[in-house]
Amino acid sequence: MEFKHTPVLLNEVIEGLKIKKNGVYLDCTIGGGGHSSEILKRLGKEGFLYGFDRDDMAINASEERLKKYTNKKIIKDNYKNAVTRLKELGVTGVDGILIDLGVSSPQIDLPERGFSILHEGRLDMRMDTSENLTAYDVVNSYSKEKLLKILYEYGQEPNAKKIVEEILSHRPIETTLQLKETIEGAFPKKLLYKRGNVSQQTFQAIRIEVNKELDGLAACLKDLIGFLNPKGRIAVISFHSLEDKIVKEVFREAATDCICPPRTPVCICGHKAIVKLVTRKPIVAGEEELKLNSRSSSAKLRVAERI
Ligand SMILES: C[S@@+](CC[C@H](N)C(=O)[O-])C[C@H]1O[C@@H](n2cnc3c(N)ncnc32)[C@H](O)[C@@H]1O
Structure with a gap:
């Protein structure tokens, strides 16, 4: 490849x-x-x-x-x-x-790496695939408080509260596109068009958490x-x-x-x-x-x- x-x-x-x-x-x-x-x-x-x-x-x-x-x-x-x-x-x-x-372009572009907002893949987002923590674990096992903290801190996401509620009520979330859809469910339809890709900040927050980037x-x-x-x-x-x-x-x-x-x-x-x-x-x-x-x-x- x-x-x-x-x-x-x-x-x-x-x-x-x-x-x-x-x-x-x-x-x-x-x-x-x-x-x-x-x-x-x-x-x-x-x-x-x-x-x-x-x-x-x-x-x-x-x-x-x-x-x-x-x-x-x-x-x-x-x-x-x-x-x-x-x-x-x-x-x-x-x-x-x-x-x-x-991140590098292949990390983002290859569906199997599980970072992508555009391609379906199992939630992963690990740069080092020998590490244990994956995006799946963060999304499906973190407490409400922990999810809120990373969305506010690493995603600077003003709509964090609503997004976390959606995530909690849709768990387990297996794939990147399921997560994207879940996040979009936290926004009124007209804002979805206005704000462009509304899942970007949440994806960024989860990626930073998985890879302990900061x-x-x-x-x-x-x-x-x-x-x-x-x-x-x-x-x-x-x-x-x-x-x-x-x-x-x-x-x-x-x-x-x-x-x-x-x-x-x-x-x-x-x-x-x-x-x-x-x-x-x-x-x-x-x-x-x-x-x-x-x-x-x-x-x-x-x-x-x-x-
Ligand atoms: C933007 S890309 C670098 C591209 C590179 N400068 C080039 O010209 O091809 C970032 C790279 O940093 C790596 N990376 C990110 N955080 C890292 C870390 N803490 N330790 C080692 N590598 C890391 C990623 O795996 C990725 O391959």
């Missing part, structure tokens, strides 16, 4: 990473290897790339795509373990890090920043405001000398900036890219450089 995924903000990422021929790079979310392939093209023999992903399909696809390169190692693991794994391999720091958050993200970003060599750069692409807010705050704090509460007369925190922001505002896709790849419309890229 072909792994079709168009890397977003490709030129901007490559420019942002300011790749050194002999540098060591870390692609935390290698997917189909689109970004990594462009990084590897720019590396000399002394340069090296480590890639991580927790999806077997992505590991196989990137291995295949990048097979001609010997100066790379692709590891199946959560990128939250990347620093530990690299230290175990004797790596003491890297010159560039990319995190392209979110858990430990801030701590992991701090770890990764700490693992950059001087002048090394970190580039993060996020696809929704919850992720972007975390990236923005971690970058801002890492770029600030004193983080004492406002109006503290003398600094008591002793915090020192360890990065400078390369992008003050996030970079977004230009018109050309938007025309070619609709997925790029929600992408935001932030870049910082280690001092």
